[in-house]
Amino acid sequence: MQKAPTLYVHVFALALLSTTVCAREKGGVRFMEPYAVEGLGVGAPVVPGSWQYRRYKCQPSEQYQSSIVCRFNEMKDGASNAITILHLYNNIVTYINKSVSPAFFTRQEIERELTRLSTQFGNAPQIRMSRAGVIATWGDIELQPLHPRALSALAGGDNPKLGFLVDYLMNFHQSAREGLPVYRLAGGKGFVWVARFARPGQNGMLRFLAADPSRMEQTSAQFHPVGEEPAEPPPPAPGVSRVPGPESKQDATSWGSGFFISASGSVVTNAHVVEGCDRPWIIAGSGAPEPARVIARDSANDLALLKSEIKPPSTASLRAGVRIGEEIAVFGYPLVGLLSTKGNFTVGNVSALAGLNDDTRYIQISAPVQPGNSGGPVLDRNGGVIGVVVSKLNVLKIAATTQDVAQNVNFAIKATVLMNFLDVNGVRYATSNATQPMASADLAEHAKAMSTLVRCDR
Template sequence: MVRVVPLFLAICVLIASPTVARAEQFGITANPDKRFAVDGLAVGGLVAPQSSAYRAYKCRASENYPGFTRCVRHESKALRGEKVDVTTSILHSADGVVAYINQSIKPAHFSVRDIEQELSRLSGRFEVSPQIKKLTDGPGGVMALIATWNDIQLQPLSRSDLNVLAHGGAPHAGILVDLLGDFHRSARMNLPVYKVAGGKGFVWAASFDQQGTGNLRFFAMDPYLLEAHAPPSPPVAATEPKEPIPGASTQRPEARESTGTGFFVSEGFAVTNAHVVEGCSTAQVTPSLSRQEAASVVARDTANDLALLKTAGKTNIPASLRSGVRVGESVSVFGFPLSGILATGGNFTTGTVAAAAGLGDDTRYLQITAPVQPGNSGGPLLDQDGNVVGVVVAKLNVLRVAQATDDIAQNVNFAIKASLLANFLDANGVPYSVGSPSKTHLDAPEVAARAKTMSLFIRCSP
C-alpha cells in the first residue's frame, strides 16, 4: 500500500529481551509470534520500561482495564508534503505483557488498488484470507471496511451500549472498532459498533470519502491476555444488583420515588449519578430552600454512573473541576442524605483520599474516608479550595464485608474521578470551569458554604 506502508514506524527497541525462564514465569514465549505485531511490538511480548522508546510514551493506569497500563504516543509526520497525525497506543499488564497495540493515522489516503495490495500483503503474513465487513455507501458517501485475521471475533454491541455511545458516554464494553472510525457518530447513525473478542488476531480498519481521504487504524491484540493478567475481582462489591431468589416472583417491584444530590457545572446544567435519575419520568431539583424547579435528564452514562440535567431556572455558582487529587489530601462531601430524617439544609462531612483507585484497582474511582449515606449519591467531593475532585457514588457494603471477613469495615466510600466527569461533559458539549490547588486553603466552613451554593437536592418520581 504505497501511501500508507511508509507510516509503519519502527519502535522495535520497546521490546524487552526476556530470558526463557522469565517468559515462562508469565506464561508467554521468549519469542512471541511477530505476525501479531505493530511496528515490531508483538502481542504477548514484554515492554521495556527503562528504554528510551517506552519513555517517549505517556503512560498511566488504564481506567477501563484495572491492573493494566495504557501508553499513548502522538506524533506529527510529514509525508509527501502533507502533515499526518500518528497515534500509537499500548495496553500492557502490570508484569509488562503486551495485550494490545494500536496505531491510527489521520488523514490517510487510499485508492481501491492501495487497499487491495495491503489486504493481500497482510493475508500473506497470516496465510489466510481475512473476514471483511464493508460499508459501500455510508453518510456523505463514505466507504469503509474492517478486515480481521486469525481468531479475532467481532461482536455487535447491544442496543443499550450503543445508546450510551450515542449520548457521548463510554459503555466500557472492551476494545471497540467501527466502520467510520468514530464510535459516537456510528452509534448516532445506527451503524454497528463491534466489541473485539475471541483469540489473538489482527484488525485493519479504514474509512474514506469519494476523494480517497479518510482514517486508518490497525491493531493486534489477544483478548485472552486482558483476562488472564487482570487482577482478581474483589469478593465484595460496593454496589451490587440484587440476585433473583429461586422460586420468587419475577414481577418487578412497584417503582418508588428516590432522592439524591447533584451540583451545577455551568449555566443551566447540573450533574448527578445515573442511578439517581434511573426511571425518572419527572425530576425536581431544589437549588435552595426557597425554590423548586423541574429538570430534564439530557444525557446518561450508565457505565460510569453519570447523568446530565438541564434546568430552566437561574444557576447558582457552578463548580470548578480539578483532576489529579493525591492520596492523603483532605476532602469533604456535601449532600442531602437520608431525606426526611436528617436536616433539610444538607450535610457536610470531611475525610481524606484513602486510595487513588476503587475496588479491584478500578482507576475510575477514588476511595475516601468522608462518611456518606443514602442520598449523598451524585454530590460533590471537594478539595480544601472548594474545587470538585469527584462525584460521590457508593459506599462499601459493610454487612457483606463482615460476613466475608468477620470484621466491620469503616469509612470505605467511593467517588468518580473529576477527570471522568470532564470527559462526560466534553462529550456532551457542556462548558465547565477548571480549578487548581492553592497554597492557602479555605477554612472548612468556607468550603461548606461553597459546596452548599453549588449543590441541589434531587427528587425523582417514576
C-alpha cells in the same frame, strides 16, 4: 501498483510518525517505548482536558471493561486519517491505531518500511501475506483467527463484538465474504502494520497500531463465541450498596444530591438517582423546586446529566489528579426528612485510588456518607471537585461475613471519568488550578453554593 508521488510522501511521513518512541523513566534509568503511534506509546497516559484530547470524541467502550474509546478523523493533503485510542479509566493507553486512505506504494517500498521498523524494534516481524495485502507484527502481540461462526456472522453483516480486529482489506465484512482471514488481538504488548493493496475499484490503504491486549479487559457478556449463548452476567460485588434515598419503583419520591457543572443550569448526579424518574426536580439553596430533564445517562459509570433553567450562584471546577491520603470533603443532602434539607458537610481522606476489585474508575474515601449523598461532589481542600459520591460498603453484610464492622468505606467516581462523560456529551466544564487551601467553613460554603438537592418523582 502505480505510485502517486505526492501522496506517497505524505503517507510515508505518517508511517514515520507512527513509530515515534516515547522516553520514560523506570528505576532511575531512561529508556524508550518502541510501540507507539503518533508519538503516544502503549502504557503512556492521556491527559483529559488537554487540547489534544479534546479533539477526540470519547465514550465508554461497549466491548472493553473499565475503558474509554476515543476517535478522531481528519482530511489532510487529500488523505483521510482516522485515529482510535483505547485507554483505561486511570488514563493509561492500551491501544492506539491510525488508518490512512488512500495510500499508494510498491512492494519494494513495503519491504523497505518493514526493514526500517525491524531495525527500530530490534527484531524481524512475523509476516502474513495474501493476495489482498500484508500484515506484519512485532513484540508479544498475537493475531488469533476468528472462529468460522464469527466469520459467518461477519459475512452476513452482523457484528459479533469481538473487540478490535485485523484483516487484509480493512473491511471485516468484505474479508469474511471473500474467504480471507480476520484476526482478533491477543497476547501482550506489540505493534501491527498492515498494507492493503490497491485493486480495481479500491485504493490502497495503510494501518498501524500499537496495543497491549493483556490489559484490554474484555466484557464477558459480549465476547462469547458466536453461536453459543452468552454467560450470565456477574452478580454485583457483595457488600456494596448505593447511597440514594428510597429508589424502588413503588416509592413515589426519592432523593439524591447533585452539583452544577455549568452556568446554564446543567447538573451532574448519579444515574441511579434518576433511574425510572418521570419528573426530576432541582432544589438549589432555599429556592423552590424547579423542573429539570435528564439529557444524558451513563449507566455503566453511574453518571447522569440534568438540565434546568436555574442560574446557579457557583459551578464546579474539576481536577483530574488525586493522591492517596489527601484531605477531602463531601457535600450532599442525606436522609431527607430526618437531617437538614440545607445540606450536610463531612470531611475525610482519600483512602485508596481504586474501588472494589481494584476498579480504577473509583476512589475510596473515609468521609461519612448516607442515603441521599449519591451524586454529590467530593472536593479537595482547594475547592476542586475530584469525584462524585456513588456508593458505600454495606457494613451489615460485611459484618455477617467477617464478624467485624467496616467503618467509613465509601466510594466516589473519579473526576476523570466524569470529564470523559461530559466530553462525550459536548458539555464544557472548568478545571481547577487553585493551590490555596480553604478554611473548612469557607470550603463548606463553596460546596453548598455549587450543590443541589435532586428529587425524583415516579
